[in-house]
Amino acid sequence: MAILGSSALKSDSSKKPTQTIGFIEDADTEAVLRQVFEQLRLPSNDVMKGGVKQAISYLKDNRSPNFLLIDVSNSEMPLSDVNALAEVCEPGVKVIVIGERNDIGLFRDLMGLGVTDYLVKPMNQDLLQRSMTAAIEGQSSNRGKARTGKVVTFYGARGGVGTTTLLANLGFILSEKIGRRVVLLDLDLTCGDLGLMMGVDSVRGMSEALRTPGRIDARFLERSLSACGQRLFALATEEPYNEKIEIATAAMDELVENLEQQFHYILVDLPRRLDDAGVQLLSAAETRFIVVEPSLASVRDTIRLLDMIGKDRIGQRTLVVMNHREGNSKGAITEAMFEESVGRKVDFVLPFSKTAMSALNAGVAISSKPGPLTDALNVIADDLSGRAANSSSTWRKLFKKG
Numbered sequence: 255m256a257i258l259g260s261s262a263l264k265s266d267s268s269k270k271p272t273q274t275i276g277f278i279e280d281a282d283t284e285a286v287l288r289q290v291f292e293q294l295r296l297p298s299n300d301v302m303k304g305g306v307k308q309a310i311s312y313l314k315d316n317r318s319p320n321f322l323l324i325d326v327s328n329s330e331m332p333l334s335d336v337n338a339l340a341e342v343c344e345p346g347v348k349v350i351v352i353g354e355r356n357d358i359g360l361f362r363d364l365m366g367l368g369v370t371d372y373l374v375k376p377m378n379q380d381l382l383q384r385s386m387t388a389a390i391e392g393q394s395s396n397r398g399k400a401r402t403g404k405v406v407t408f409y410g411a412r413g414g415v416g417t418t419t420l421l422a423n424l425g426f427i428l429s430e431k432i433g434r435r436v437v438l439l440d441l442d443l444t445c446g447d448l449g450l451m452m453g454v455d456s457v458r459g460m461s462e463a464l465r466t467p468g469r470i471d472a473r474f475l476e477r478s479l480s481a482c483g484q485r486l487f488a489l490a491t492e493e494p495y496n497e498k499i500e501i502a503t504a505a506m507d508e509l510v511e512n513l514e515q516q517f518h519y520i521l522v523d524l525p526r527r528l529d530d531a532g533v534q535l536l537s538a539a540e541t542r543f544i545v546v547e548p549s550l551a552s553v554r555d556t557i558r559l560l561d562m563i564g565k566d567r568i569g570q571r572t573l574v575v576m577n578h579r580e581g582n583s584k585g586a587i588t589e590a591m592f593e594e595s596v597g598r599k600v601d602f603v604l605p606f607s608k609t610a611m612s613a614l615n616a617g618v619a620i621s622s623k624p625g626p627l628t629d630a631l632n633v634i635a636d637d638l639s640g641r642a643a644n645s646s647s648t649w650r651k652l653f654k655k656g
């Protein structure tokens with residue numbers, strides 16, 4: 255939850271956060287906050303009455319400020335409350351927690367959650383000013399723990415297996431049903447059909463920005479992101495077929511660093527032909543989906559693909575999703591045969607849905623309509639967001655393998 259991450263600071267020459275909000279329980283602390291905001295000349299700031307619960311309800315309906323100060327004095331379980339706050343707060347936000355307990359254990363645990371600093375009441379003007387200045391300058395002791403969004407890549411073992419369908423629908427569920435901020439990124443700059451599927455315009459200047467490091471910052475994103483919902487955004491472009499696009503890996507770093515500050519999930523649709531930037535994203539991703547179909551050709555391509563992307567590093571997962579994109583079983587092989595031939599398990603199975611096609615053509619996400627395919631997509635979204643651990647419903651067992 256390191257608010258203004260380093261990249262956001264770079265793009266703001268004044269190094270000042272653009273919006274600061276405090277949720278404070280008592281008048282004395284509020285007065286100190288207001289004085290310090292004034293001294294630091296913070297451009298847009300506000301102090302609201304309340305604590306972590308009020309902050310959570312505010313953040314559910316509003317964009318996160320760059321800087322948050324949260325009073326946990328009235329919170330019985332500050333750690334779990336701050337954890338709940340992290341779920342609604344954009345990842346790039348810097349959070350200073352203010353409390354009454356002078357407890358080193360609590361301090362350490364809060365730092366572990368990505369909080370920038372923990373200050374104990376009674377609030378001291380000097381201390382608050384020093385803590386805020388360090389956070390603004392990016393010199394807080396907890397710099398290394400910055401919380402950022404998760405990169406999730408999607409790659410089809412073959413063309414047409416339903417990769418974009420899976421990605422778009424997971425984006426819909428994670429944002430609309432689970433409340434996370436999600437961006438869908440189509441890295442196929444010439445032939446990608448994510449934009450078409452989501453009904454968004456092609457971004458002008460995206461390939462130019464990806465070719466030339468130094469162009470992508472928060473302002474570029476503000477201009478380029480297309481809203482597909484309150485918390486769902488897409489970045490897609492349709493460059494001419496004959497355009498030669500060489501994405502600079504440094505520009506890709508900039509793009510991802512900026513997106514990671516604003517979104518909980520960055521879902522990347524990878525093109526069939528991977529360039530260096532695509533390979534770099536695959537190796538950096540926290541979760542890598544491989545979408546397959548139940549066919550012999552898919553077995554062959556999955557073996558080659560798994561070989562190419564290599565073993566997962568610590569904390570990384572590669573998940574195989576078998577999509578029954580075609581209703582008939584002609585030429586299909588069973589999951590057991592697939593698993594045996596490939597030498598690894600299929601993690602999730604998506605059933606065929608007659609309405610999948612018409613739902614998308616009508617611009618409606620499949621997952622907004624009930625049915626077995628929606629159930630299966632919900633299981634995957636729960637797994638991604640960590641909610642699966644709390645769920646034991648029978649439909650979960652049906653679609654999650656192993």
Ligand SMILES: Nc1ncnc2c1ncn2[C@@H]1O[C@H](COP(=O)(O)OP(=O)(O)OP(=O)(O)O)[C@@H](O)[C@H]1O
Nearest residue numbers: 410413414415416417418419579605606607610611
């Ligand atoms: N489970 C399913 N049941 C029925 N139809 C499906 C299913 N999954 C995907 N489809 C349909 O299959 C078609 C191809 O899907 P999609 O475009 O997502 O594939 P893709 O792998 O991204 O293709 P490409 O390689 O061209 O990018 C779409 O018309 C989609 O609606």
Ligand SMILES: [Mg+2]
Nearest residue numbers: 417418419447
């Ligand atoms: Mg696709």
